Amino acid sequence: MxxxxxxxxxxxxxxxxxxxxxxxxLAARLLGITGLPPAYDALRELPAILGDAExxxxxxxxxxxxxxxxxxxxxxxxxxxxxxxxxxxxAAAFNPLLMIIYPVPKAALMPIIMLWLGIGDASKTIVIxxxxxxxxxxxxxxxxxxxxxxxxxxxAAMGMGRAARLWRVVLPAALPQVxxxxxxxxxxxxITMVTSEMIARQTGVGSxxxxxxxxxxxxxxxAMIVIVGLLGFVLDVLIEKLRYSLVQWAEPTHEIAVGTS
Amino acid sequence: MIxxxxxxxxxxxxxxxxxxxxxxLSLGVGExxxxxxxxxxxxxxxxxxxxxxxxxxxxxxxxxxxxxxxxGPGPDRGPVFQEFAxxxxxxxxxxxxxxxxEQGVAKPLxxxxxxxxxxxxxxxxxxxxxxxxxxxxxxQRVAIARTLAYDPKILLMDEPFGALDxxxxxxxxxxxxxxxxxxxxxVLFVTxxxxxxxxxxxxxxxxxxxxxRLKATIGIDLPRPRQRAELLVDRRYQTLVVEIxxxxxxxx
Numbered sequence: 001m002x003x004x005x006x007x008x009x010x011x012x013x014x015x016x017x018x019x020x021x022x023x024x025x026l027a028a029r030l031l032g033i034t035g036l037p038p039a040y041d042a043l044r045e046l047p048a049i050l051g052d053a054e055x056x057x058x059x060x061x062x063x064x065x066x067x068x069x070x071x072x073x074x075x076x077x078x079x080x081x082x083x084x085x086x087x088x089x090x091a092a093a094f095n096p097l098l099m100i101i102y103p104v105p106k107a108a109l110m111p112i113i114m115l116w117l118g119i120g121d122a123s124k125t126i127v128i129x130x131x132x133x134x135x136x137x138x139x140x141x142x143x144x145x146x147x148x149x150x151x152x153x154x155x156a157a158m159g160m161g162r163a164a165r166l167w168r169v170v171l172p173a174a175l176p177q178v179x180x181x182x183x184x185x186x187x188x189x190x191i192t193m194v195t196s197e198m199i200a201r202q203t204g205v206g207s208x209x210x211x212x213x214x215x216x217x218x219x220x221x222x223a224m225i226v227i228v229g230l231l232g233f234v235l236d237v238l239i240e241k242l243r244y245s246l247v248q249w250a251e252p253t254h255e256i257a258v259g260t261s
Numbered sequence: 262m263i264x265x266x267x268x269x270x271x272x273x274x275x276x277x278x279x280x281x282x283x284x285x286l287s288l289g290v291g292e293x294x295x296x297x298x299x300x301x302x303x304x305x306x307x308x309x310x311x312x313x314x315x316x317x318x319x320x321x322x323x324x325x326x327x328x329x330x331x332x333g334p335g336p337d338r339g340p341v342f343q344e345f346a347x348x349x350x351x352x353x354x355x356x357x358x359x360x361x362x363e364q365g366v367a368k369p370l371x372x373x374x375x376x377x378x379x380x381x382x383x384x385x386x387x388x389x390x391x392x393x394x395x396x397x398x399x400x401q402r403v404a405i406a407r408t409l410a411y412d413p414k415i416l417l418m419d420e421p422f423g424a425l426d427x428x429x430x431x432x433x434x435x436x437x438x439x440x441x442x443x444x445x446x447x448v449l450f451v452t453x454x455x456x457x458x459x460x461x462x463x464x465x466x467x468x469x470x471x472x473x474r475l476k477a478t479i480g481i482d483l484p485r486p487r488q489r490a491e492l493l494v495d496r497r498y499q500t501l502v503v504e505i506x507x508x509x510x511x512x513x
Binding site for chain 2: 148150151153154155156157158159160169172173175247249250
C-alpha cells in the first residue's frame with residue numbers, strides 16, 4: 001500500500017469515475033429515457049442539494065443513525081465473534097443461528113421492528129446494527145479461530161487470565177480479519193440506512209431519494225445516488241486509514257528480512 | 262523440581278478409536294538440570310511438555326512442580342515454541358517487555374530489563390523491529406529473551422531450533438548453553454536431533470514410538486562448558502551419539 005499509493009493509484013479512481021460519468025452521459029443522450037437524465041444535469045443538482053440546509057440536516061440525520069448503528073454493531077459483534085472463535089461450545093450454539101439470519105435481508109425485518117418500536121430512529125438504528133453485525137461476527141469468529149494456540153499459551157504462561165487473553169491477545173491477533181468484517185459491514189450499513197429510510201420515510205438521504213422518485217424528479221434521484229456513493233467512498237477511505245494504522249504489523253512487507261541468523 | 266507421575270495422554274476423536282499418545286510416564290528432573298526428551302515424531306514428547314506447562318490437561322497421572330500439582334500455566338514455567346509464537350503486533354522490545362509488564366513491573370524498569378535481555382541474545386539495534394521483519398533465528402532469539410524476561414525457574418523448550426537451518430541452529434545451541442551455564446535454570450528440552458540432545462543435556466530421555474513410553478535414560482557426563490568443535494572429535498561424544506541413535510532405531 002505504502003509503495004503503490006504514489007502516482008498511478010491516485011489517478012486510477014479518478015480516471016474510473018470520469019469514465020463512468022462519460023458512459024452515463026453518453027447512454028442518457030443516446031437512449032433518451034426520462035428515467036435516465038444526463039450525468040451533467042444530475043451533477044448540476046449537487047450544489048443546490050448540498051447548499052440546502054434542510055437537505056444537509058437530512059444527510060446528517062442519516063449519518064448519525066448509520067454511525068450509531070455501526071458502532072453499536074461493533075461493540076456487540078466483535079466480542080461475540082471472538083468468544084465464538086475461542087469456544088467450541090459457543091460456536092456450536094451460535095453458528096446455526098447465524099447461518100439462518102445471515103442471508104435474510106435485514107431491511108425485510110424493518111416492518112416487524114417498526115411494529116414494535118415505531119418508525120423513528122430506534123427502528124432504523126436497530127436494522128443497521130443487525131445488518132452490520134453479521135459480517136463482523138463472522139469475520140471476528142474466523143479471525144479468532146485462526147489465532148495460533150501457542151500465542152495464547154505464551155500469554156497464559158506470563159500469568160494472563162482468560163478474559164485478558166481474549167481482549168489483549170485474541171483481539172489484536174484477529175484484528176486484520178476483524179477489519180475485513182468491518183469493511184463489509186460499512187457497505188451494509190449504507191445499504192440498510194438507505195433502505196430503512198425508504199421504508200419509513202421521515203428524514204434522511206433515503207427519504208429524499210424516494211420522495212424525489214415518487215415525484216419523478218429524476219435528476220434529484222441521481223444526485224442523491226451520487227451523494228450516497230461519495231459518502232460510502234469517504235467512509236471507506238477513513239476505515240482503510242484506521243485499519244492501516246492499527247494492523248500495519250500484519251501488512252506484507254517488501255523488505256527482505258534483516259540478517260541471516 | 263519436576264516430578265512426572267504416571268502421566269498419560271489419550272485423545273478421543275469422535276467416531277474413531279481412542280488414540281494413546283503418552284503411556285504411564287514417570288520421570289524426575291532436578292533443579293538446574295538440563296534434560297532432553299528424545300523420540301521419533303508422534304511419540305507424544307511435545308504433548309508431555311505441554312502437560313508440564315499446564316497448557317494441556319493430562320488424561321491420567323499428574324505433574325508436580327516444586328511440590329504443587331500443575332493445574333494450569335504459570336510464570337514459574339516459561340515455554341519456548343518451535344513456532345516462536347511472538348506477538349506480531351508488538352515490536353521486539355514490546356514482546357520482551359510483555360511478560361514483565363504482565364507481572365506488574367514498572368515500565369521504566371521493564372524496559373531497562375528488556376533491553377539488557379535483547380543485548381544478551383545479540384539483537385541490540387533491533388528493538389523497534391516487528392517480528393515479520395526478522396529472520397527465523399532472530400525470532401527465536403526474541404522468543405527466548407521474552408521468556409527469560411519474566412524469570413521462570415523452568416524453561417520448557419519445544420523443538421525450539423527445529424524450524425531453523427543447520428548453521429543458525431548450531432549458533433543458537435551455543436548461545437543457549439552460554440545463557441544456561443550462567444543462569445542454571447531447569448530445562449526440559451524436546452528435540453528429535455540426537456546430536457542436539459547430547460550436546461546440550463545432562464540427561465537424555467528416550468521415548469518409544471506411539472504411544473510414548475520411557476525407553477531409556479542416558480546420563481551425559483561430558484565436561485562443561487562444552488565447545489562444539491571439541492565435542493565433535495571427542496570419542497565419548499561420538500559413542501553417546503551412536504549409542505542413542507542405535508537405541509532409537511531398535512523397535513520396542
